[in-house]
Amino acid sequence: MDEELEVTVHGFSYKVSELSEEAQLQVSNLQFVDAQMAQLNAQLAVYQTARNAYEAALQQLLPRSTQ
Numbered sequence: 718m719d720e721e722l723e724v725t726v727h728g729f730s731y732k733v734s735e736l737s738e739e740a741q742l743q744v745s746n747l748q749f750v751d752a753q754m755a756q757l758n759a760q761l762a763v764y765q766t767a768r769n770a771y772e773a774a775l776q777q778l779l780p781r782s783t784q
Contacts, residue, residue: 722733724744733744 723730724733724736724747725731731740733741736744
């Protein structure tokens with residue numbers, strides 16, 4: 718099964734192979750940026766998890782408040 722890559726812009730789908738060379742380059746640019754954003758979001762999730770762990774560890778080390 719050899720499905721052709723399509724791109725959807727403003728609700729219209731286009732076969733990438735039928736686009737101009739310039740348009741195909743822009744599709745490639747979008748794919749690159751989307752991949753970079755996904756990578757950054759994954760890194761952000763790792764950092765947030767680490768931050769939560771550090772905060773939990775700090776909480777264990779702080780004196781308990783007795784009110």
